[in-house]
Amino acid sequence: MDTKGKVKDVVVKLLKVRPEELKEGQTLEQSLGVDSTEMVEVCIALQKEFGVQIGEKEVTKYQTLDQIAGVINQKKG
Amino acid sequence: MEKIAITGIGIVAPSGMDKKVFWANIKAGRSEIKVIDRYDAQLYPSHIGGQIHQLDAYSHISSRLLQKIDPFSHMALIASEMALKDAGIDLTKENLNHIGIFMGNALGGWLYGETELRDLYLEGREGVSPYMASAWFPAAPQGQVSIYYGIKGYSKTVVSDRASSLMAIGHGAKILAKNKLDFILAGGMEAPLSPYGLLCCNTNGDLSTDNEHPESAYKPFDKDRAGFVVGEGAGIMIFEPQERVDARGRKPYGYIAGYGTTCDGVDRIKANPDGKELARAIRMALDDAGYKPQDIDYISLDGAATLEGDVSEVAAIKEVFGGRAAHLPVSAPKTMFGNLLGASGAVDIIVTLLAMEHGLIPPTLNLKNIDSRCAGMDYVVDKARPAEIKKALVISRGRAGINAVVALEKQ
Numbered sequence: 001m002d003t004k005g006k007v008k009d010v011v012v013k014l015l016k017v018r019p020e021e022l023k024e025g026q027t028l029e030q031s032l033g034v035d036s037t038e039m040v041e042v043c044i045a046l047q048k049e050f051g052v053q054i055g056e057k058e059v060t061k062y063q064t065l066d067q068i069a070g071v072i073n074q075k076k077g
Numbered sequence: 078m079e080k081i082a083i084t085g086i087g088i089v090a091p092s093g094m095d096k097k098v099f100w101a102n103i104k105a106g107r108s109e110i111k112v113i114d115r116y117d118a119q120l121y122p123s124h125i126g127g128q129i130h131q132l133d134a135y136s137h138i139s140s141r142l143l144q145k146i147d148p149f150s151h152m153a154l155i156a157s158e159m160a161l162k163d164a165g166i167d168l169t170k171e172n173l174n175h176i177g178i179f180m181g182n183a184l185g186g187w188l189y190g191e192t193e194l195r196d197l198y199l200e201g202r203e204g205v206s207p208y209m210a211s212a213w214f215p216a217a218p219q220g221q222v223s224i225y226y227g228i229k230g231y232s233k234t235v236v237s238d239r240a241s242s243l244m245a246i247g248h249g250a251k252i253l254a255k256n257k258l259d260f261i262l263a264g265g266m267e268a269p270l271s272p273y274g275l276l277c278c279n280t281n282g283d284l285s286t287d288n289e290h291p292e293s294a295y296k297p298f299d300k301d302r303a304g305f306v307v308g309e310g311a312g313i314m315i316f317e318p319q320e321r322v323d324a325r326g327r328k329p330y331g332y333i334a335g336y337g338t339t340c341d342g343v344d345r346i347k348a349n350p351d352g353k354e355l356a357r358a359i360r361m362a363l364d365d366a367g368y369k370p371q372d373i374d375y376i377s378l379d380g381a382a383t384l385e386g387d388v389s390e391v392a393a394i395k396e397v398f399g400g401r402a403a404h405l406p407v408s409a410p411k412t413m414f415g416n417l418l419g420a421s422g423a424v425d426i427i428v429t430l431l432a433m434e435h436g437l438i439p440p441t442l443n444l445k446n447i448d449s450r451c452a453g454m455d456y457v458v459d460k461a462r463p464a465e466i467k468k469a470l471v472i473s474r475g476r477a478g479i480n481a482v483v484a485l486e487k488q
Contacts, residue, residue, distance in 0.1 A: 016141045
C-alpha cells in the first residue's frame with residue numbers, strides 16, 4: 001500500500017469512519033469535520049505507523065490526504 | 078417556590094432501560110443486584126452491584142464519539158434523548174440559548190481515566206488519549222449533552238457525593254422558577270463499577286460484603302445491615318414552567334414543589350446520628366412547598382444501610398412527623414437496583430413519579446428484622462403497596478452529612 005493509502009487507513013481506523021467519507025481533494029476538516037483534538041490523535045498514530053516525528057504544525061486538519069502523504073514521504077526521504 | 082412541572086423521563090438503570098421495563102421490574106419488587114461479571118472482581122471485598130448490560134442496544138451515539146467519552150456520559154446522552162422524546166420536545170423549534178442542563182455525579186468517569194492512566198505508565202505520555210482531558214471530569218456529561226444538542230443556556234454540574242443529582246435537581250428547579258430559562262434537563266449519572274472506581278468505593282467501608290447473597294445484601298434499617306451495594310445508571314428529566322406546559326398542551330408527571338438542603342458539619346464520613354440537620358432540611362423542603370407534615374403521603378428514603386445513616390434518617394423523620402411517622406409509608410426502592418451514588422436522587426425522583434402515576438408504593442427489599450433504633454415507621458417491604466400519593470418527599474444524602482430533600486406533587 002502506498003503512503004496515501006496507509007494514511008487513509010490510519011484515519012479511518014482511528015476515527016471509526018467509513019473510507020468513502022474521506023473525499024478526494026478535500027481536507028480532513030472538510031470531509032470529516034475533524035477537530036483539533038482528533039488531529040492530535042491522528043498525528044500520534046501517523047508517527048507510530050511511519051516511524052517519523054511529526055510536528056503539530058506540519059500535519060493539520062486543513063490538509064488533504066495527498067498533502068499529508070507528501071509531508072510523510074518527504075520525512076522518510 | 079413556584080412549582081416546576083416534570084414532563085419527560087429518561088431512565089438508564091439496572092432495572093430497565095426505559096420507563097416501562099423499569100417500572101415493571103420495580104413494581105414486581107425484583108432485585109437486579111448480581112455478582113459483577115464484566116471483569117474478575119472476586120478479590121474486591123464487595124464485588125456485587127447493579128449492572129447495565131444492554132447499553133449499546135439503546136444507544137444513538139456514533140462509534141467515533143463513543144471512543145472519546147466515558148460510559149457515564151454515554152448513559153447521560155441516552156437518558157437525555159429518552160427524556161426529550163418522552164416530553165415531546167423538538168429542539169429545532171426551541172431557542173437553544175434558553176435551555177439549561179443541571180446534572181450531578183459523585184465520581185466522574187473512572188473507566189476512561191483509569192484506562193488512560195494505565196497507558197501512561199505502559200506507553201508514556203504519547204499513549205494517553207488527548208480526550209482524557211475532557212472525558213473523565215464530573216462536568217463531562219453536561220458538556221457532552223450540551224454539544225450533542227447545541228444547548229447553550231445557563232447550566233451547572235453539582236458534585237456532592239451521593240446527594241449530587243438531587244441537589245442539581247433542586248438547584249435547577251430554583252433557577253427555572255426565576256424565569257431564567259425556557260426549560261431544563263435535570264438529573265444525574267454514575268458509572269462506579271469500573272475496576273478502579275469499584276476499588277475506591279470499597280475503600281470507604283460502607284459497602285456490603287455479603288457477596289454470597291447479592292440479592293439480599295442491601296438491607297437498610299435492618300439489624301443485620303452491612304452497608305449498601307453500588308449500581309450504575311442515569312436518570313434525566315425535563316423540567317418546565319407551568320405556563321409553557323399549558324401552552325404545549327402536555328400533561329406533566331408531577332411537580333417539584335420544594336427543596337431543602339443542609340450539612341451536618343460533624344464528621345468527614347459519617348452522618349450525625351441525631352438527624353437534626355436532616356430534619357431541618359425536611360422542614361425547609363416542606364416550607365418551600367407550602368406543605369404541612371400531615372400533607373405528605375410517602376417518603377422515598379436515602380437508606381444508606383450504615384448505622385449512623387439509618388438511625389439519623391429515622392430520627393429526622395420522627396422529629397418532623399411526630400406520631401404520624403408510624404403511619405406514613407416509607408421505602409428505599411434502590412435496594413432493588415443498587416445505590417447509584419450521585420445519580421441516586423434523580424432515579425428516586427423518577428421512581429416516586431411513577432409510583433404516583435400508578436398508585437403503588439415500591440418496596441424496600443430485604444428488611445426482615447428491623448433494628449430497634451429504626452422501629453416505629455411504616456416501612457413498605459417486599460411487595461408494592463397500593464396507595465394514592467399526592468405529595469411526597471425524596472431524601473438523598475452524601476458522606477460527611479450532606480442532606481438534600483425534594484418535595485414532589487402529583488399532577
